[in-house]
Amino acid sequence: MSSNSGKIKKIAICTGGGDAPGLNAVIHAAVLSAINRGWKVLGIRDGYNGLMFPENYVSGGLIPLTRDAVRGITSLGGTILGTTNKGNPMSFPVRRPDGTIEEVDRTDELIRLFCLHEIDALISIGGDGSLTIANVLAKKGLRVIGVPKTIDNDLDKTVITFGFDTAVSYATEAIDRLHSTAESHQRVMVVELMGRYAGWIALNAGMPASADVILIPEIPYDLAKVAEKIKELENRGKRYGIIVVAEGAKPKEGTISVVKPKEAGRAERLGGAGERVTRELEELTGREIRTVVLGHLLRGGSPTAFDRLLALRFGAAAVRALDEGQSGIMVALAPPTVNYVPLMEATNRMKVVPLDSDAIKTARDLGICFGD
Numbered sequence: 001m002s003s004n005s006g007k008i009k010k011i012a013i014c015t016g017g018g019d020a021p022g023l024n025a026v027i028h029a030a031v032l033s034a035i036n037r038g039w040k041v042l043g044i045r046d047g048y049n050g051l052m053f054p055e056n057y058v059s060g061g062l063i064p065l066t067r068d069a070v071r072g073i074t075s076l077g078g079t080i081l082g083t084t085n086k087g088n089p090m091s092f093p094v095r096r097p098d099g100t101i102e103e104v105d106r107t108d109e110l111i112r113l114f115c116l117h118e119i120d121a122l123i124s125i126g127g128d129g130s131l132t133i134a135n136v137l138a139k140k141g142l143r144v145i146g147v148p149k150t151i152d153n154d155l156d157k158t159v160i161t162f163g164f165d166t167a168v169s170y171a172t173e174a175i176d177r178l179h180s181t182a183e184s185h186q187r188v189m190v191v192e193l194m195g196r197y198a199g200w201i202a203l204n205a206g207m208p209a210s211a212d213v214i215l216i217p218e219i220p221y222d223l224a225k226v227a228e229k230i231k232e233l234e235n236r237g238k239r240y241g242i243i244v245v246a247e248g249a250k251p252k253e254g255t256i257s258v259v260k261p262k263e264a265g266r267a268e269r270l271g272g273a274g275e276r277v278t279r280e281l282e283e284l285t286g287r288e289i290r291t292v293v294l295g296h297l298l299r300g301g302s303p304t305a306f307d308r309l310l311a312l313r314f315g316a317a318a319v320r321a322l323d324e325g326q327s328g329i330m331v332a333l334a335p336p337t338v339n340y341v342p343l344m345e346a347t348n349r350m351k352v353v354p355l356d357s358d359a360i361k362t363a364r365d366l367g368i369c370f371g372d
């Protein structure tokens with residue numbers, strides 16, 4: 001690793017956390033922009049694993065990212081580098097002799113590895129967790145630019161993240177398809193969508209897909225209100241209903257649905273929010289209700305044109321930032337432009353749906369019930 005002001009010869013790119021459509025487009029743009037400046041580019045496999053555990057990879061933990069390596073990847077979902085949301089290097093799980101797990105900070109070791117491979121700078125593409133690690137690495141002297149990624153769109157300081165539009169488009173189409181079967185069978189359908197602690201996907205897909213009820217983490221729900229809404233639909237002669245539930249939605253007096261609690265080096269795993277609504281609502285209404293969980297389908301597939309373009313802009317902007325001598329910042333969408341914000345600010349707080357937003361007001365004007 002050279003000093004913060006030295007000339008860049010070689011950079012690395014890594015992708016961390018859950019994948020999102022558009023990651024490959026960021027890689028494509030960053031690689032071409034870097035190569036066009038005469039820089040070499042390495043891809044780190046599976047977050048930082050390729051750097052920390054190269055012995056686990058048959059063809060090495062670092063991939064040379066050449067023009068050929070990134071040709072044609074803009075339209076591909078996933079990430080050609082692989083990713084992980086386990087083994088955060090800031091709180092790396094290590095088993096003690098007595099069998100208990102200890103969390104160890106391995107970021108100093110990471111910095112040494114960047115030096116060893118003569119990597120002058122890093123482009124870290126990830127969500128809240130990855131960008132927090134990126135900030136620590138920047139503070140320890142590595143030149144780092146963060147690129148925000150999450151289908152949940154809950155990262156602060158950027159109007160939108162790539163992957164969100166693809167997830168919303170897919171969810172909207174999926175919910176559209178439920179209307180005819182729900183109507184034919186006079187059923188209520190509950191659709192659970194991703195969105196851990198923010199309801200952006202549920203709101204932005206539920207409204208255009210004409211949901212009757214949208215339950216989001218920002219508005220704890222009372223199922224009695226939802227049952228009233230179902231009754232109201234019945235009274236108006238509508239014999240079916242569509243309820244969209246964000247995976248992080250929770251009842252007024254309750255907690256979110258967790259299937260696996262937080263472990264060393266990884267976050268809690270959510271699940272079951274939709275099924276919980278279905279069970280309790282069946283009892284309250286006596287109606288036949290079915291649950292559909294879209295889950296990881298929202299993370300798959302080819303990115304929409306919007307996400308591809310945003311991701312390409314982010315990738316190129318990250319390289320321009322390095323070329324300008326910047327570090328410790330994240331590229332962000334501030335329409336009509338892409339700007340830079342300190343990583344520290346971007347990871348300070350989560351961006352949730354503002355309850356006074358026009359989208360929430362519009363949904364209420366349309367008669368959509370939030371269970372409150």
Ligand code: F6P
Pocket residue numbers: 018085127150151152194195196247269270299
């Ligand atoms: O944060 C993005 C996200 O897609 C969440 O909506 C979801 O809870 C989580 O990732 C699931 O991650 P995993 O890959 O561990 O199942």
